[in-house]
Amino acid sequence: MDKKPSNSQDVEVRKGPWTMEEDLILINYIANHGEGVWNSLARAAGLKRTGKSCRLRWLNYLRPDVRRGNITPDEQLLIMELHAKYGNRWSKIAKHLPGRTDNEIKNYWRTRIQKHIKQAETLSGHHHHHQSSEINIHGQASTSLTTSTTFMSSDAVESYSPPMYPPPNLEGYPATASPPSLSNDNFWNMEDLWSMQLLNGD
DNA sequence: AATATCCCCAACCGCACTGCA
DNA sequence: ATGCAGTGCGGTTGGGGATAT
Numbered sequence: 001m002d003k004k005p006s007n008s009q010d011v012e013v014r015k016g017p018w019t020m021e022e023d024l025i026l027i028n029y030i031a032n033h034g035e036g037v038w039n040s041l042a043r044a045a046g047l048k049r050t051g052k053s054c055r056l057r058w059l060n061y062l063r064p065d066v067r068r069g070n071i072t073p074d075e076q077l078l079i080m081e082l083h084a085k086y087g088n089r090w091s092k093i094a095k096h097l098p099g100r101t102d103n104e105i106k107n108y109w110r111t112r113i114q115k116h117i118k119q120a121e122t123l124s125g126h127h128h129h130h131q132s133s134e135i136n137i138h139g140q141a142s143t144s145l146t147t148s149t150t151f152m153s154s155d156a157v158e159s160y161s162p163p164m165y166p167p168p169n170l171e172g173y174p175a176t177a178s179p180p181s182l183s184n185d186n187f188w189n190m191e192d193l194w195s196m197q198l199l200n201g202d
Numbered sequence: 203a204a205t206a207t208c209c210c211c212a213a214c215c216g217c218a219c220t221g222c223a
Numbered sequence: 224a225t226g227c228a229g230t231g232c233g234g235t236t237g238g239g240g241a242t243a244t
Contacts, residue, residue: 015213015214016212016213016214016238017212017213017238018212018213037229038229038230039228039229051229051230052214052215052229052230052231053213053214055229055230055231056212056213056214057212057213060212060213061212088233088234089232089233090232090233091231091232091233102231102232102233103211103212103213103233104211106233106234107210107211107212108211110210110211111209111210111211112210115209
């Protein structure tokens with residue numbers, strides 16, 4: 001059925017979660033060479049990843065000025081206001097929130113805000129005309145989100161944990177960095193990775 | 203205690219756009 | 224002019240932890 005490509009140039013592109021080692025390789029390469037031209041960068045760095053994957057990983061996670069975790073109430077309010085104005089223009093919204101990425105804002109909106117909006121709708125408005133969270137994505141979104149704004153700013157900041165900014169951007173690895181056969185013990189430890197980063201001058 | 207369900211979010215996909223040869 | 228490679232964006236998903244039964 002599947003003729004295996006038997007291509008001498010096997011590309012074997014990796015997918016799925018990034019490992020610590022891959023992260024360090026990418027960080028180190030960009031530290032030495034800068035970003036850009038992601039496809040060739042991926043090749044030059046020796047990563048079995050697509051350029052897109054490298055770019056995404058860098059922009060959303062590894063970049064030094066990226067902020068992750070606990071959205072502050074101010075940020076939440078800003079997100080709601082901007083979303084009311086722009087709709088699902090996540091990257092546009094993200095430009096107003098330093099350190100936040102479009103992906104994180106998008107996730108935040110869908111998991112925390114949209115859920116509450118829908119919930120509130122069904123609770124109060126069994127027959128409401130469904131303005132819902134669907135914004136008309138044409139230009140200004142008129143007045144669709146006023147209800148949600150007032151709704152949220154009151155007390156819906158339910159389980160808000162105080163902001164904990166991780167000083168370095170190296171943390172939060174999934175612990176099992178997803179080798180298919182999970183052999184936790186023969187994986188890299190931090191010291192190996194740090195020395196590896198330092199050794200890799202170029 | 204075991205299992206089903208929910209929920210989150212990192213990373214994927216397809217498509218649109220841009221610039222270049 | 225047109226095809227192509229690179230990039231950016233938004234929607235979507237799947238794996239796994241958290242929570243419920």
